Amino acid sequence: MPDGALPVLDVKGLKVVFKTRGGEVHAVNSVSFDLKPGELLGVVGESGSGKSVTMMSLIGLLPSPPADVREGQVLFDGQDLLTCTPDTLRSIRGARIGFIFQDPMTSLNPVFNVGFQIMEPLRKHMKLSKAKAADRAVELLELVGIPDARRRLDDYPHQFSGGMRQRVMIAIALACDPQVLIADEPTTALDVTIQAQILELVRDLRRKLGMAIVWITHDLGVIAGIADRVMVMYGGQVVEQSPVKDLFRNPQHPYTRALLKTVPGVLGERPEKLNVIEGQPPILMAAPSACAFRDRCAFAMPRCAKENPARVQVGAGHDVACFWDPATNGPRNA
Amino acid sequence: MFTYTIRRLVLAIPVLLLISLIIFALLKFAPGDPMAQVPMTVPPEVKAKMRAALGADQPLIVQYLLWLKQFFIIEPLHILGTMTGYDLVGNAQRVISWQTRSPVADIIAQRMPQTLTVVGMSYVVGVLIALPIGIVSAYKQYSWFDQIGTFVSMIGFSVPTFFTGVMLILIFSVYLGWFPSIYDTTLVVDSWPHFWLQVRQMVMPVAVLALYNAAQISRFMRASMLDNLQQDYVRTARAKGMTEQVVVLKHVLRNSLIPVVTVIALGVPQIFGGAIITEQVFKVNGLGALLINAIYADDLPMVQTLTFIFAILIVIFNLIADVLYGILDPRIRYD
Numbered sequence: 041m042p043d044g045a046l047p048v049l050d051v052k053g054l055k056v057v058f059k060t061r062g063g064e065v066h067a068v069n070s071v072s073f074d075l076k077p078g079e080l081l082g083v084v085g086e087s088g089s090g091k092s093v094t095m096m097s098l099i100g101l102l103p104s105p106p107a108d109v110r111e112g113q114v115l116f117d118g119q120d121l122l123t124c125t126p127d128t129l130r131s132i133r134g135a136r137i138g139f140i141f142q143d144p145m146t147s148l149n150p151v152f153n154v155g156f157q158i159m160e161p162l163r164k165h166m167k168l169s170k171a172k173a174a175d176r177a178v179e180l181l182e183l184v185g186i187p188d189a190r191r192r193l194d195d196y197p198h199q200f201s202g203g204m205r206q207r208v209m210i211a212i213a214l215a216c217d218p219q220v221l222i223a224d225e226p227t228t229a230l231d232v233t234i235q236a237q238i239l240e241l242v243r244d245l246r247r248k249l250g251m252a253i254v255w256i257t258h259d260l261g262v263i264a265g266i267a268d269r270v271m272v273m274y275g276g277q278v279v280e281q282s283p284v285k286d287l288f289r290n291p292q293h294p295y296t297r298a299l300l301k302t303v304p305g306v307l308g309e310r311p312e313k314l315n316v317i318e319g320q321p322p323i324l325m326a327a328p329s330a331c332a333f334r335d336r337c338a339f340a341m342p343r344c345a346k347e348n349p350a351r352v353q354v355g356a357g358h359d360v361a362c363f364w365d366p367a368t369n370g371p372r373n374a
Numbered sequence: 375m376f377t378y379t380i381r382r383l384v385l386a387i388p389v390l391l392l393i394s395l396i397i398f399a400l401l402k403f404a405p406g407d408p409m410a411q412v413p414m415t416v417p418p419e420v421k422a423k424m425r426a427a428l429g430a431d432q433p434l435i436v437q438y439l440l441w442l443k444q445f446f447i448i449e450p451l452h453i454l455g456t457m458t459g460y461d462l463v464g465n466a467q468r469v470i471s472w473q474t475r476s477p478v479a480d481i482i483a484q485r486m487p488q489t490l491t492v493v494g495m496s497y498v499v500g501v502l503i504a505l506p507i508g509i510v511s512a513y514k515q516y517s518w519f520d521q522i523g524t525f526v527s528m529i530g531f532s533v534p535t536f537f538t539g540v541m542l543i544l545i546f547s548v549y550l551g552w553f554p555s556i557y558d559t560t561l562v563v564d565s566w567p568h569f570w571l572q573v574r575q576m577v578m579p580v581a582v583l584a585l586y587n588a589a590q591i592s593r594f595m596r597a598s599m600l601d602n603l604q605q606d607y608v609r610t611a612r613a614k615g616m617t618e619q620v621v622v623l624k625h626v627l628r629n630s631l632i633p634v635v636t637v638i639a640l641g642v643p644q645i646f647g648g649a650i651i652t653e654q655v656f657k658v659n660g661l662g663a664l665l666i667n668a669i670y671a672d673d674l675p676m677v678q679t680l681t682f683i684f685a686i687l688i689v690i691f692n693l694i695a696d697v698l699y700g701i702l703d704p705r706i707r708y709d
Binding site for chain 1: 606610615616617625628629703
């Protein structure tokens with residue numbers, strides 16, 4: 041990974057609000073991160089932490105209403121995706137930023153054959169003729185490891201298994217050689233062996249094609265296996281961000297530490313009880329004015345209820361948003 | 375698909391035979407006498423002879439089998455003969471209306487055009503306005519367009535056609551005098567003024583029925599679109615950079631039409647059944663009016679034949695709906 045290269049995606053102060061009957065829900069609060077070319081950024085957090093919403097809001101995939109992207113900047117190739125025209129955004133979606141979703145069983149349109157669905161972005165963005173697009177579709181299917189590709193173009197999604205459908209989704213996302221691939225829990229709906237195959241495929245494709253990847257998951261094991269850098273999200277905020285090895289070796293945020301503890305070990309004696317983080321993630325009806333994790337945090341201090349911690353640098357490329365310092369088990373000096 | 379269709383058609387034969395038996399039995403056991411309208415001064419023995427001449431004194435099984443033979447063999451052959459110009463049936467007895475003493479098929483053939491133009495047109499108009507309304511209502515859910523559409527659908531669906539029909543007559547015929555209140559069946563369209571007259575007399579009955587049909591179908595379309603707009607594949611299409619037009623009118627519409635097409639196909643037999651009430655209100659001399667009059671007059675062969683034709687149409691259009699389903703949805707394969 042080239043260090044110090046200009047980020048391909050630079051997100052600054054992103055804020056997303058959902059308008060509901062009960063009031064506004066602040067789903068994403070001042071999220072900032074960047075993505076370097078060719079890098080694989082893992083995004084972890086439990087359900088409702090805002091990871092999918094953040095990524096979908098980048099390219100305008102959230103239904104609006106109810107979603108409202110309030111503030112922030114999403115710079116892709118020097119262009120702000122939040123302020124550009126819908127047409128520009130459409131020309132980037134599916135062409136330069138690809139998207140893979142969680143459930144391959146429902147993410148493909150059941151009434152169109154797979155060939156048509158792969159060829160659609162090719163014909164729109166790359167203006168390929170039907171025959172050329174078909175050739176490219178065959179190439180893509182072979183790339184993602186679907187045997188007998190040419191014949192399978194005429195097959196419909198229901199004729200593919202779950203893992204194969206996810207491969208088709210990956211082929212669609214990669215159709216126009218994107219610079220960024222956003223994968224929203226792409227292996228969550230698959231069983232473990234298929235999950236391993238898909239992970240292996242993505243690792244392989246990344247070596248061959250060199251695109252940057254954002255990998256959203258709640259599975260820390262997956263992150264450890266493929267990510268270069270990890271971003272931990274909680275309550276719609278980034279609470280810790282670090283190179284992957286650093287995060288596992290030296291987690292800073294109490295939430296990250298708790299998350300790591302919840303992973304049951306494969307070796308050794310099985311614990312009596314699974315480790316869990318007690319309580320529920322918050323539903324933020326107002327912009328956070330205090331630490332969102334304090335109710336579930338074992339190290340909460342009076343200050344945590346008064347102030348929302350900002351992200352502070354704690355190491356090379358490692359920052360955390362917390363007042364507590366695990367090194368001293370006391371307040372952080374900063 | 376082909377063998378499936380053939381199999382379904384073959385299976386339809388026993389179904390239709392059973393239906394014919396039920397219709398026959400129901401009408402036979404219902405109270406009523408074909409001679410009820412004959413004046414009281416006619417002596418009973420003359421009435422008995424008239425009954426015998428109609429074949430109404432034969433054993434039931436003979437009457438039933440005779441009717442089957444007439445319906446399935448003689449009438450089709452007669453129609454074929456009229457079309458090709460050959461006399462295929464000779465003097466064989468056709469299904470005769472007790473009321474008018476003329477062949478039932480001929481009367482139906484006279485009434486069919488009125489029903490098809492008025493009721494058929496209203497169905498086409500209803501579908502054509504229902505589909506766009508349903509699509510837009512779903513895409514812009516809870517917008518003012520959707521609210522108005524819902525309101526109009528509620529009215530169209532819940533207010534009976536005899537009320538809307540009479541209201542229209544009151545407003546547009548009585549007060550404004552724009553359209554005639556009575557449909558003139560004898561009008562022959564042979565010139566522009568006559569064509570214009572035909573259009574004007576069709577406007578109100580078509581509007582009444584189209585409102586009713588559109589209300590129903592637009593609700594189906596809206597519900598089906600709403601179901602599909604929530605689906606993950608819609609997000610995928612957007613993520614591919616497709617325009618909203620492609621997303622909605624190609625990806626979503628194709629999926630949403632599957633159940634709606636079935637509903638539309640299943641509604642077609644009702645066109646032939648005529649819209650009994652609307653035909654009465656506007657005095658359209660169609661099949662609906664024919665059936666009602668035949669029931670009043672205890673004209674069993676007519677009622678029997680019309681009812682059975684409706685049954686056949688319902689069976690056929692059920693099959694058509696199933697086949698369409700298979701064509702539109704690749705997940706359904708019948709073979």
